[in-house]
Amino acid sequence: MGDPREPPEGTPDGGSGNEDEYRSVVFDESFVRAARIQELSARERLGGHYPRAVRPRVFLGPFGSLPRQAVALLLLVAMAFAAAVYFGVSSPHRLTAAPTGNQLTVSLVALSPVSPVAAVADTKNPFAALPSGYADGSAGFGVPAPSATEHFTKAEVTRALDVAQSYLTAADLSPAVLVQGETGEVRSLITPGEQAQYDQSINNARDDQHHAATGWLVRFDPGQVALASDVVKVTGTMQVTEVDTGTLEVTTDHTFVYALRPAGTESPVLVSLFSVRRELRLEFDRADIGAGHLRVVDAVEQAGPTTCGTPLADHFQPVLATRGPVPAAPPASPAPVNPGDHAHPAWQLCGVLG
Template sequence: MGGPGDPPEGTPEGGPGGAEDEYRSVVFDESFVRAARLQEFSAEERMADHAPAVRRRPPLHRGLTRQVLILAVLIAIAFGTAIYMGVRHPYSSPQARRPVEPLRMTVIPLAPQGKVPGAADAERLYAHSPAAPFPVGAKGIPLPVSRSTAHFSESQVVAALTIVKNYIVRSSLHPEVITGHEARAARAMVDPEQLAQFDQSFDHPAADGRHAPTGWVVRIDPARARLADEEIRVSGSLRAVEADSATLEVTADHTFVYALLPTGAASDAPASLFTVRRELTFRFDRDDLRTNQLQLVTSYVQAGPLACAEDASSYLRPLLAGQRAGSGGPAGTNPYDSDGATPLCGTLSTQAQPRA
């Protein structure tokens, strides 16, 4: 008996048997048909005068063409990205690092014209002084609105300003630094190539315009005065510009006002105000931005009330409530000393003092 696909009479003699039909299981799906190189003419086409019964179809390259197109698009995107990064990326053109300059500093004492005003209440002193509207602490050191420069991104400019703010806070507002007990908090932020100068300034202070601790930090002589109020008043500004393609420069100009008491005095003793203005210039290369360090290149400090005759390079030695500057002038200048700096002294305006 034949299989279900065999003729009723069985398989003709000499014909292939069901088991021998090797093509019985082959399925000619649509993709197979479309891929055929030969195509039979339709009945209508065969009615025309066609000698051959089939025609040759052109090969299909649709899949290959699509792959080539996708590959070309990807190559174009990669090439365009490489060009963009080469033009805009801040690290695309490495520059030789500018040599780190030593800090140049000027510290100018400001002598009062009469007795230093004082009051038992530090808040009253602040309220009757030009510092009355000043914010307290780090709030007086706001970051300005920042924009990218030709070779530094906006985030790098913000980073430089933030590092400067942190240094100013550490070197001008930390009580342990102000009172002369230690300067490690500020030192940790200094570029390694300036550390030798920093250390020499504190180990061997000199009024030579290079090695005065008071050029690096606000440092009040602990044998002379202490803080009466740790809420230091601050006001000033920060500004960032591009010095060259490898260097950002930040300038800081801030005025700090401290309420002081004589060392060892009772807490209800008359306090006085001590004002320090710091104009600082900082530089950053990309290594500094990466390590959160800075180069302090110029420091211009005015502080008072101070006596002109006293050395202000190692410590600031304020005149306190009820004291006068005396008649002494600044230390003498030796024009033959090429390494020395000319001592300077100014007069503290009465308008800078608290009103009675």
């Protein structure tokens, strides 16, 4: 009998029969995946879009054995990562973000009286002796007519001036802030990048040029001082300029005069006047303008009558008129300073109230 493995008709001419040199080759999965060509699927052959029955395989190195979906997913992840890196480096917000941290710099100047503080003559009209030019409250702000700047529209300038007025009203005119310890309204107008510094100044005021509560607002110790009138007299000016293409600056220079009396006293009372000059530099970027916030950059303040050396960082501490014997007059000039004494800050300033 013939070999059962051979065809009944015998080995075809030109065939190799049992001696086929490729009979030992095993066409396993790795062999198929490594092939340079790939047979079309039945669906692709029926579609008639391919002129040949096979197509070349794209060589992807170690990724060639992965399914198409996995390769596509890897490509998408790579593209998303590259986009994130690109936009993270080149984003304009990264270049123009508002500064954060200790932005406010404060200079406090105590003004010492040259004679005992006298009470006002008319308690019903405590500001009668003031010179002309003072107005009631915000009427004395001297707000300029808004106009467009080179890089800011009239609407943006108007908005910045409105926010600046709101800040001055809350920080310098509000009885709740002046003598009741309210701080939230002022905080709501400050840009978020400065709110941590503001909180530190309110909760732990210190005379280090950055954390004086009185650099942000005017306030008096309610245990010592009360308002004799809710009216505050104001005179001063406001100016608008550009710092750069993305920053608007509002500079304010105002003198506020308060009618004060000792806390807990009953009528008849002695009323004294206390003056605070505040020169502020306020900055706005477009995000601040849109959100109704401002950045307080500098505050230079003169306050009196008060005694030299009195801490002013937490509250202003006025020298008030008193009854009884006339107290001795304070020194007519600031006390001498010993440069070797490091118990007091080097920037502590004092002047004479004129």
